[in-house]
Amino acid sequence: MRLDKISHKRLHITILMLVNVVMLILVVVSGRFLSDQSSLQIGRVSIPGHSLTGILQSLLFVGCILVTLISYEIGTRLSVVLILFVCVLDIFGILQSHSLAPLPGLFNALLNLVLILIISKQFRVVEQESLTDYVTGLYNMRGLLETLDQRIGTHVPFTLLYFRIDNFRMINDNLGHDMGTKLLREISVQLLEMTRGYGTVCKTGGSEFALVLDSDFNIDNFRREMKERFGGKVALDDSEYPVYCYPRVYAGTVRYPEDALDSATLIKYADMALYHAMKAHNNALISFDEEMASEIIKQNEMESVVKECLAGDYFYLMYQPQYDMHDKKLRGFETLLRTLLPDGRSVSPADFIPVAEKTNLIIQIDTYVLHRALTEMVDYIKDYDQEVILSVNVSANSIGRDDFADKVINVINETGFPASRLELEITEYSFAESENMTIQNIEKLRKLGVKIALDDFGTGYTSLSQLVKLPINLLKIDKSLVDDIETSEMSRDFVNAVIYMGHLMECDVISEGVESQMQVDLLKEQNCDYVQGFVWDRPLYYEAAVAMLKRGKDD
Ligand code: C2E
Numbered sequence: 001m002r003l004d005k006i007s008h009k010r011l012h013i014t015i016l017m018l019v020n021v022v023m024l025i026l027v028v029v030s031g032r033f034l035s036d037q038s039s040l041q042i043g044r045v046s047i048p049g050h051s052l053t054g055i056l057q058s059l060l061f062v063g064c065i066l067v068t069l070i071s072y073e074i075g076t077r078l079s080v081v082l083i084l085f086v087c088v089l090d091i092f093g094i095l096q097s098h099s100l101a102p103l104p105g106l107f108n109a110l111l112n113l114v115l116i117l118i119i120s121k122q123f124r125v126v127e128q129e130s131l132t133d134y135v136t137g138l139y140n141m142r143g144l145l146e147t148l149d150q151r152i153g154t155h156v157p158f159t160l161l162y163f164r165i166d167n168f169r170m171i172n173d174n175l176g177h178d179m180g181t182k183l184l185r186e187i188s189v190q191l192l193e194m195t196r197g198y199g200t201v202c203k204t205g206g207s208e209f210a211l212v213l214d215s216d217f218n219i220d221n222f223r224r225e226m227k228e229r230f231g232g233k234v235a236l237d238d239s240e241y242p243v244y245c246y247p248r249v250y251a252g253t254v255r256y257p258e259d260a261l262d263s264a265t266l267i268k269y270a271d272m273a274l275y276h277a278m279k280a281h282n283n284a285l286i287s288f289d290e291e292m293a294s295e296i297i298k299q300n301e302m303e304s305v306v307k308e309c310l311a312g313d314y315f316y317l318m319y320q321p322q323y324d325m326h327d328k329k330l331r332g333f334e335t336l337l338r339t340l341l342p343d344g345r346s347v348s349p350a351d352f353i354p355v356a357e358k359t360n361l362i363i364q365i366d367t368y369v370l371h372r373a374l375t376e377m378v379d380y381i382k383d384y385d386q387e388v389i390l391s392v393n394v395s396a397n398s399i400g401r402d403d404f405a406d407k408v409i410n411v412i413n414e415t416g417f418p419a420s421r422l423e424l425e426i427t428e429y430s431f432a433e434s435e436n437m438t439i440q441n442i443e444k445l446r447k448l449g450v451k452i453a454l455d456d457f458g459t460g461y462t463s464l465s466q467l468v469k470l471p472i473n474l475l476k477i478d479k480s481l482v483d484d485i486e487t488s489e490m491s492r493d494f495v496n497a498v499i500y501m502g503h504l505m506e507c508d509v510i511s512e513g514v515e516s517q518m519q520v521d522l523l524k525e526q527n528c529d530y531v532q533g534f535v536w537d538r539p540l541y542y543e544a545a546v547a548m549l550k551r552g553k554d555d
């Protein structure tokens with residue numbers, strides 16, 4: 001698309017340049033060979049020779065202005081040369097003919113020259129502004145793309161480095177917007193110092209920078225300096241008592257042409273390397289490698305499987321029972337998505353959900369699961385003589401959208417599913433991604449009686465002070481915390497503390513991934529309310545889950 005635009009522009013410039021050159025030749029020819037007395041007869045109209053030269057000159061000037069408007073860089077240069085040529089011709093004409101007849105043409109040419117220089121300057125200013133980030137004065141995303149295109153055009157090797165401040169939002173929220181801006185400026189200054197003229201520094205997002213570095217730039221030095229400069233506190237002003245903050249920064253690099261050949265792929269790979277750095281450790285700088293390349297291939301495969309499943313409806317749902325820890329009464333079911341492609345292939349949600357979450361496919365999946373689960377289960381859940389709950393997993397991308405609550409309400413109305421029997425399982429990331437919208441959606445749904453469970457608790461980074469504010473009904477302790485409680489006293493204490501805290505928040509607590517009776521006994525001792533795990537039931541096929549509900553009703 002971009003290339004199409006560029007080649008169209010080039011074609012237009014070339015055509016206009018040719019027209020202008022032809023026009024100049026005509027101006028020369030008409031000035032040289034048409035005398036004042038001669039004229040050109042077109043039908044009944046007779047054009048005097050000097051008027052024809054004037055008309056051709058004017059057309060040439062219009063052509064010059066047009067080519068400058070299309071491309072001020074090449075256009076200005078060409079136009080200046082052509083107009084100066086006309087000026088020389090006019091001066092030559094004056095000297096040769098000892099007449100001032102060409103003088104108006106000369107003034108006209110000079111006027112157009114000035115006009116073209118003004119247009120060109122204005123374009124340069126606007127162009128510069130559209131490429132610049134207004135906070136730091138660095139190139140913005142567009143500037144980066146132009147820089148990459150230019151570099152790729154010269155085929156000279158370079159490195160693209162993506163750099164991100166992970167906790168920028170927190171710094172901005174805690175210290176204020178002004179301090180956030182100061183931090184961005186400070187970091188841009190430091191990055192410019194660190195690159196020492198070996199490349200271009202751009203600010204491509206809210207807290208993200210991209211550096212296009214010459215191939216002989218020493219990345220290891222950059223890594224070391226990153227630690228030195230950002231490993232501790234960073235002063236936000238140079239007053240006697242400066243304000244400090246502790247930014248968490250990460251970087252990922254990719255090389256042209258070894259790793260990728262076009263700007264879109266380079267950016268994608270640099271982002272991927274950055275993502276790996278963010279998972280590694282504070283101040284990590286990680287380079288794109290073979291393993292990441294094969295991860296991308298796997299991700300692409302996953303993406304096409306998800307698309308295939310959505311198009312062909314190769315999804316089905318399983319339902320894993322949840323039980324009361326103490327009397328083993330059925331609490332409800334968690335809905336779990338499964339795939340079965342016509343060729344017998346099946347992929348795990350643990351593999352395809354994270355990929356779908358990187359695209360908008362997850363929105364379609366979540367809507368699909370919600371609709372299908374509520375439709376499949378409505379009659380049996382309603383008919384069951386005790387309150388059983390149907391849990392549906394919802395990803396952060398879905399619950400952070402402004403239409404999410406309305407979508408759920410529509411599905412509830414369409415299927416007639418009792419709102420108070422529906423539970424949505426979300427993770428801490430939902431609050432990290434788009435906190436306000438998520439809370440608004442949750443509040444709207446809770447008013448109808450919908451329950452909210454916090455899934456995978458213990459794997460995220462929510463602080464206790466943030467956690468107590470979250471509007472949830474159920475805390476789901478992640479399997480990774482439960483796994484070691486039989487052998488590790490620390491794990492036991494930790495799970496104990498989580499259960500205690502959940503109760504303080506007036507939430508019920510469920511442990512997931514419970515596999516042994518000993519784990520059940522330990523969790524019971526610690527006052528955990530519910531259990532979900534292979535120890536009592538694996539995820540059940542729809543028919544088995546329905547049979548369980550029917551059996552329960554008949555008991
Ligand atoms: P999750 O929501 O934490 O689901 C629990 C996972 O633990 C399920 O894996 C379940 O089969 C597994 N599990 C339950 N008990 C045990 C146990 O005792 N031992 C072991 N080893 N595993 C146990 P599953 O079905 O593979 O799902 C993996 C993840 O995929 C889910 O984690 C959830 O994050 C996501 N997922 C599954 N279905 C959906 C869905 O419909 N929508 C969305 N957005 N995500 C889904």
Ligand code: MG
Nearest residue numbers: 334393425455
């Ligand atoms: Mg879940």
Ligand code: MG
Nearest residue numbers: 455456476512
């Ligand atoms: Mg979970």
